[in-house]
Amino acid sequence: MTGTTETAYAKVNLALHVRRRRPDGYHDIESLFAFCEDGDGLTARRRDDGAILLRIEGPFTEGLEAGEGNLVVRAARALQAATGAGWGADLLLTKNVPVASGIGGGSADAAAALRLLDRLWETRLGEEQLIALGDPLGSDVPACVASRTLVGTGRGDALRFVAGDDLAGMPILLVNPGAAVATGPVFGAWDGVDRGALNAVDWRAGRNDLADPAMRLAPMIGAVLDALAALPGIDVARMSGSGATCFALFAGERARDEAQAVIRAAHPDWWTMASRLR
Numbered sequence: 001m002t003g004t005t006e007t008a009y010a011k012v013n014l015a016l017h018v019r020r021r022r023p024d025g026y027h028d029i030e031s032l033f034a035f036c037e038d039g040d041g042l043t044a045r046r047r048d049d050g051a052i053l054l055r056i057e058g059p060f061t062e063g064l065e066a067g068e069g070n071l072v073v074r075a076a077r078a079l080q081a082a083t084g085a086g087w088g089a090d091l092l093l094t095k096n097v098p099v100a101s102g103i104g105g106g107s108a109d110a111a112a113a114l115r116l117l118d119r120l121w122e123t124r125l126g127e128e129q130l131i132a133l134g135d136p137l138g139s140d141v142p143a144c145v146a147s148r149t150l151v152g153t154g155r156g157d158a159l160r161f162v163a164g165d166d167l168a169g170m171p172i173l174l175v176n177p178g179a180a181v182a183t184g185p186v187f188g189a190w191d192g193v194d195r196g197a198l199n200a201v202d203w204r205a206g207r208n209d210l211a212d213p214a215m216r217l218a219p220m221i222g223a224v225l226d227a228l229a230a231l232p233g234i235d236v237a238r239m240s241g242s243g244a245t246c247f248a249l250f251a252g253e254r255a256r257d258e259a260q261a262v263i264r265a266a267h268p269d270w271w272t273m274a275s276r277l278r
């Protein structure tokens with residue numbers, strides 16, 4: 001489909017500290033978010049009749065509905081409602097990254113839809129208002145609207161932008177063993193122990209506090225982390241979000257590509273994506 005396009009940049013939690021369980025069922029977290037140059041693709045063509053019609057293609061369409069429940073459609077409806085825009089859209093989502101995998105999936109798609117339709121419909125809300133519009137769609141959506149390095153606190157939606165110059169361009173490898181892990185149950189399996197605040201500068205010394213609970217639900221994550229830790233040329237390896245995707249950062253693209261080849265040869269059924277941080 002020809003039209004206006006946008007990338008739903010894959011999200012990575014370089015560190016994710018869970019600080020406390022809240023009475024509203026959410027958890028206060030502190031996370032350093034970064035974004036890959038690659039992700040799902042979204043294309044849109046404007047319609048005059050106000051209808052929002054979504055088609056999904058690509059390697060990860062299974063189990064995904066293209067109806068009103070899809071986060072892309074919900075984002076489009078939210079923008080229509082907030083602006084009174086009478087336009088609709090034909091949307092094509094190319095689902096390149098696995099669903100429910102800790103790298104933003106639906107949240108990044110919703111954020112991409114907001115950015116794309118704000119351009120296509122010329123509603124011109126701009127980043128700050130799109131962030132506010134994305135907030136009710138999911139804790140991760142505000143960060144994904146910005147899609148640049150930032151610290152998220154609260155349920156992940158209170159954003160503080162940080163200089164990401166040292167991270168931009170960094171080669172990254174994402175690896176998922178094929179286990180879909182829903183976010184709610186992983187937070188639910190957290191042991192309730194506050195292990196301390198995140199230092200966003202010294203994030204390598206930080207943690208992903210959801211890794212242990214996620215591994216209890218999907219033990220294969222442990223195998224992924226072991227495989228990544230054994231790779232030569234690795235800077236840091238950690239699980240992203242609520243899993244099961246794990247990432248490794250490398251000093252150079254060659255080390256990353258060699259690492260991808262090693263992982264693919266040993267685990268042909270695992271999903272991998274080589275990218276760079278943006």
Ligand SMILES: C[C@@](CO)(OP(=O)(O)O)[C@H](O)COP(=O)(O)OP(=O)(O)OC[C@H]1O[C@@H](n2ccc(N)nc2=O)[C@H](O)[C@@H]1O
Pocket residue numbers: 013016025026027028029031101102103104105107137138139140141154155156183184185187240241242243
């Ligand atoms: C864990 C993170 C880290 O970036 O990413 P993913 O693993 O989803 O990629 C996010 O906090 C996920 O954000 P998002 O996927 O938008 O979650 P939401 O739809 O808001 O919430 C889904 C469920 O997760 C739990 N949840 C989510 C966020 C949070 N701070 N505390 C929670 O306890 C709640 O049980 C909630 O009902």
Ligand SMILES: Nc1ncnc2c1ncn2[C@@H]1O[C@H](COP(=O)(O)OP(=O)(O)O)[C@@H](O)[C@H]1O
Pocket residue numbers: 063064069070071072098099100101102103104105106107109110140181182183241242243
């Ligand atoms: N466009 C979309 N892409 C992926 N998932 C979507 C989309 N729209 C709705 N969803 C739903 O959102 C859920 C993924 O949410 P979540 O577990 O938070 O994923 P992630 O960990 O990748 O952020 C899936 O259960 C899926 O049904």
